[in-house]
Amino acid sequence: MKKRFLNIVAGCLMLASCQKLDIPPVDILTDDQIFGSEAGINAYLAQVYRKLPIEDFTYRPDGRNDGAGNVGFNLHHEWEHFYCEAAADGEMVGPYGGVDIAGGFGYWPYRDIRDVNYFIETLPTYAKNFPPDKVTSLLGEAHFLRAYYYFALAKRYGGIPIVKNVQHYPQQTIEELQVPRNTEEEVWNFIGDDLDTAYQMCAETNVAERANKYAAMALKSRAMVYAGSIARYGSQTFVDGDARSQGLVGISADKAAGFYQKSVDAAKTLEGKYSLYRAKPDKTDNYVGIFLDAKSPENILIRSFYAGDPERNHSFDATYSPNSDMNYMTAGGLSRTYPTLEFVQNFNSFDFVTNADGTPKRFNSQAEMAQGLEPRLRATVYFPGDVLRGVPFDVQAGIYPSFSGTAADEVAKPTGTRSFILSGDHTTLRNGRLIIGKAGMYPPAFGNDNNTRTGFYVRKYIDPTKSISAVNLFTSTTPWIELRYAEVLLNRAEADIELNQTTDALKCINDIRDRAGAPLATAADMTVATYRNERAKELAFENHYWWDIKRWRLADKLLNNTHFHGLMPYYVESEGKYIFLKELELFNRNYYFDKKFYYEQMPGGELATNPNLYPNNPGY
Amino acid sequence: MKLKSFKILSLGVSLLFFASSCVKMDTYAGPDASLNGNVIEDGSKNNVQTCSGNFSIRLEQLSWDSVPVPQDIPVKSDGTFQNTKLFSGHYRVSIHGGAFWPVAPEEMDISSGSTHDFKLTPYLFVNNFKAELTDSTTLRLTYTLEAPVQGIPKILEITPYLNTTQIVGPNNSIYDYSDLLKVPINKDWSEFNDADKNGELIISNLVPGRIFYVRVGVKFDNNDKSSNLSNVIKITVPGK
Numbered sequence: 001m002k003k004r005f006l007n008i009v010a011g012c013l014m015l016a017s018c019q020k021l022d023i024p025p026v027d028i029l030t031d032d033q034i035f036g037s038e039a040g041i042n043a044y045l046a047q048v049y050r051k052l053p054i055e056d057f058t059y060r061p062d063g064r065n066d067g068a069g070n071v072g073f074n075l076h077h078e079w080e081h082f083y084c085e086a087a088a089d090g091e092m093v094g095p096y097g098g099v100d101i102a103g104g105f106g107y108w109p110y111r112d113i114r115d116v117n118y119f120i121e122t123l124p125t126y127a128k129n130f131p132p133d134k135v136t137s138l139l140g141e142a143h144f145l146r147a148y149y150y151f152a153l154a155k156r157y158g159g160i161p162i163v164k165n166v167q168h169y170p171q172q173t174i175e176e177l178q179v180p181r182n183t184e185e186e187v188w189n190f191i192g193d194d195l196d197t198a199y200q201m202c203a204e205t206n207v208a209e210r211a212n213k214y215a216a217m218a219l220k221s222r223a224m225v226y227a228g229s230i231a232r233y234g235s236q237t238f239v240d241g242d243a244r245s246q247g248l249v250g251i252s253a254d255k256a257a258g259f260y261q262k263s264v265d266a267a268k269t270l271e272g273k274y275s276l277y278r279a280k281p282d283k284t285d286n287y288v289g290i291f292l293d294a295k296s297p298e299n300i301l302i303r304s305f306y307a308g309d310p311e312r313n314h315s316f317d318a319t320y321s322p323n324s325d326m327n328y329m330t331a332g333g334l335s336r337t338y339p340t341l342e343f344v345q346n347f348n349s350f351d352f353v354t355n356a357d358g359t360p361k362r363f364n365s366q367a368e369m370a371q372g373l374e375p376r377l378r379a380t381v382y383f384p385g386d387v388l389r390g391v392p393f394d395v396q397a398g399i400y401p402s403f404s405g406t407a408a409d410e411v412a413k414p415t416g417t418r419s420f421i422l423s424g425d426h427t428t429l430r431n432g433r434l435i436i437g438k439a440g441m442y443p444p445a446f447g448n449d450n451n452t453r454t455g456f457y458v459r460k461y462i463d464p465t466k467s468i469s470a471v472n473l474f475t476s477t478t479p480w481i482e483l484r485y486a487e488v489l490l491n492r493a494e495a496d497i498e499l500n501q502t503t504d505a506l507k508c509i510n511d512i513r514d515r516a517g518a519p520l521a522t523a524a525d526m527t528v529a530t531y532r533n534e535r536a537k538e539l540a541f542e543n544h545y546w547w548d549i550k551r552w553r554l555a556d557k558l559l560n561n562t563h564f565h566g567l568m569p570y571y572v573e574s575e576g577k578y579i580f581l582k583e584l585e586l587f588n589r590n591y592y593f594d595k596k597f598y599y600e601q602m603p604g605g606e607l608a609t610n611p612n613l614y615p616n617n618p619g620y
Numbered sequence: 621m622k623l624k625s626f627k628i629l630s631l632g633v634s635l636l637f638f639a640s641s642c643v644k645m646d647t648y649a650g651p652d653a654s655l656n657g658n659v660i661e662d663g664s665k666n667n668v669q670t671c672s673g674n675f676s677i678r679l680e681q682l683s684w685d686s687v688p689v690p691q692d693i694p695v696k697s698d699g700t701f702q703n704t705k706l707f708s709g710h711y712r713v714s715i716h717g718g719a720f721w722p723v724a725p726e727e728m729d730i731s732s733g734s735t736h737d738f739k740l741t742p743y744l745f746v747n748n749f750k751a752e753l754t755d756s757t758t759l760r761l762t763y764t765l766e767a768p769v770q771g772i773p774k775i776l777e778i779t780p781y782l783n784t785t786q787i788v789g790p791n792n793s794i795y796d797y798s799d800l801l802k803v804p805i806n807k808d809w810s811e812f813n814d815a816d817k818n819g820e821l822i823i824s825n826l827v828p829g830r831i832f833y834v835r836v837g838v839k840f841d842n843n844d845k846s847s848n849l850s851n852v853i854k855i856t857v858p859g860k
Contacts, residue, residue, distance in 0.1 A: 239843040414825070556845065561799040590795065595845055607689070614687045619717075619843055 035126035053152035055543035056480035057314040063105020079315035082337035085546035094337030106603030140201025144211040147194035158184040158249035180612035183247035188227035195220040218483040220266035221491040228259035229551040237553035241618025260495035267492035274485040283517030287379035300483035322439040332472035339456040341565040347377040353580040358406035362577035375517030382457040394437035398422040402574035453586040454566030494531045502526035559593035656702035657736045667699025669849040671789025675718030683709035717844040743772040746850035759823040774841040829859030
């Protein structure tokens with residue numbers, strides 16, 4: 001009897017506990033928690049922004065895997081910022097052996113796109129928690145984010161599957177989930193439409209790291225000028241294949257004008273809302289400030305970096321200044337990527353380092369050479385003799401006991417027959433003078449590239465206010481400017497020139513040139529070559545040029561077994577003067593761009609799971 | 621003691637289970653098939669002039685998948701190709717890249733010892749290739765270009781290729797004696813005059829006392845910017 005009673009009690013207890021089994025899980029956030037408050041929404045969107053494929057300081061175009069689930073973008077504990085696009089596209093020479101980034105890394109962010117689609121589908125059911133205009137602007141922001149992901153896909157692969165809704169498995173069949181590729185034209189139009197939606201729905205303002213309605217139009221001006229140039233120039237230079245004949249890559253040339261006009265229209269919506277940074281009277285100082293002054297009226301969307309834990313800092317300052325193993329200009333880290341003479345010559349021919357008779361011009365100091373150059377160039381590149389953190393960029397390739405003859409004859413001689421004195425270290429003296437400078441340069445093919453290989457260093461984004469001891473790995477927090485107004489003006493000028501609307505283009509180009517301290521252009525200058533040159537100068541090292549020479553279909557011509565050059569400073573002992581010789585960069589590397597690289601191949605793993613992604617892009 | 625022997629016994633039994641599970645084999649045949657062959661010039665019946673990395677043979681195993689992942693066999697510098705680790709099956713075989721008039725893909729069964737020769741027509745023949753030392757370190761190359769079929773892609777550049785081995789061509793050459801000396805052309809074949817068709821290239825400042833291998837290549841603005849190549853000539857530069 002007693003035993004039966006105990007059984008009944010135990011049974012009751014079990015039933016009672018069973019009722020509580022269906023509780024909300026405590027280890028994951030539920031929709032109610034996320035969509036119940038603005039704090040929850042902010043947390044959700046923070047992780048979407050965090051994964052956004054922004055090509056910032058830490059972006060690794062060769063697809064480095066950080067072991068924590070990130071490849072290429074948004075890497076954890078990444079410091080080797082010299083592995084950048086500019087190091088493979090000819091703006092600079094760097095650690096890459098050539099054009100090592102063209103294969104891509106199989107970027108395929110549909111999981112992240114799903115997060116955005118989920119947000120778009122779920123937020124309306126929780127709309128009662130927020131004021132109606134807040135719901136509208138959040139949904140607008142989500143459309144911006146979705147467009148941003150699709151833009152990153154389209155510029156790599158051309159046509160990819162457009163997935164606008166959250167997919168469900170196993171409710172949907174495998175066949176339904178194997179979404180085929182859309183045509184490239186459809187994808188660019190989809191991006192444009194999403195950004196139009198974002199523009200209509202987003203608020204006027206937002207915090208600096210999140211998109212407002214103008215960020216949507218800025219991105220649209222970029223995306224549409226990409227699409228226009230792919231239609232126009234991709235119809236002239238292309239690789240044949242099934243993907244092309246089906247429209248999965250390539251856009252017919254007659255669509256170019258429409259895309260270009262959309263770019264102009266989008267860019268014009270920012271007029272009066274943003275302006276170029278002109279806070280400082282000195283043009284060089286001012287140009288440096290664009291990238292360091294958080295109050296710049298030019299910033300449309302930035303990505304911030306923070307000190308402390310969790311780690312959200314970068315190492316740009318420590319990896320673009322010479323360390324030379326002797327803490328020369330930084331307290332740690334090393335540099336490996338250097339602007340080329342070809343890039344610097346976008347501004348000026350640099351004929352002035354040579355006299356009319358072909359002999360090298362003599363300078364009293366290293367610094368004298370760069371006097372009088374365009375302020376924007378001085379603010380983009382550190383020249384020999386420039387000073388940072390109290391020490392000079394002491395760049396000297398070697399010493400000539402005496403020098404006679406022309407620069408061209410000297411450079412053409414086999415290395416062994418030249419009379420210069422070189423050195424592999426920064427302490428060797430000759431007659432009381434260092435043979436090579438503390439900031440470079442080593443002898444050709446020396447094997448170490450922690451000093452400049454071209455005579456130049458990067459200045460853009462370098463913070464000059466930090467002391468040497470404060471510049472080390474993981475100590476930089478300078479924000480990355482993802483969208484700035486100068487780019488919008490350049491998008492607009494490019495589209496204008498392609499549409500033969502030269503008056504409007506001239507206004508944009510001269511706004512930029514005036515701020516840069518460059519000579520103003522005239523209507524006759526409004527050519528394709530001008531907008532390309534202006535864009536290369538203004539947006540240097542900002543991860544634009546790689547995509548620009550691809551969409552202009554110029555990469556296979558510019559990177560055609562190309563070897564890049566530097567401007568090497570030598571001290572002429574007998575005269576006590578400096579000369580500068582244009583020579584091959586020290587590693588003399590070969591850059592070759594295969595025509596098929598205009599599109600990356602579809603990721604192999606995705607082809608295996610979704611046969612509807614075939615045909616692969618041409619040439620693969 | 622009894623417990624210890626039981627432990628050893630149970631260990632032995634479990635090891636036996638492990639071992640027996642390892643013995644399980646799949647039922648697929650290994651990659652025991654092979655394909656080799658030659659790529660032959662349609663007219664001369666000689667193997668085509670090519671170099672490593674210039675073009676390849678593309679295999680798609682249709683018996684495995686309707687949209688198979690392609691695999692490529694590089695064509696070697698002597699115009700032959702070979703892969704001895706293929707799976708038996710039905711394949712589509714085609715030419716991938718190269719400066720040749722396209723040939724239709726062929727479907728064939730590949731098994732052990734399969735052979736297949738391709739017949740190709742180059743865009744251009746680089747004929748009468750001669751290389752002579754005009755002084756001790758200067759090399760003069762002469763050649764004649766001939767288009768067997770009209771309507772070829774635009775010619776981008778003509779380049780001498782010089783290397784220290786017989787493996788010489790685009791991507792296998794000494795930059796200073798090769799790519800640095802390339803002659804940009806950017807013309808259609810119809811614009812070529814007699815002087816263009818009977819070309820000359822000079823390579824100077826060769827290193828004395830060395831043996832070099834040299835040829836001439838004509839690069840086209842086709843899909844893979846590939847080249848037609850001359851035959852290879854061995855050059856001995858006299859020592860000092």
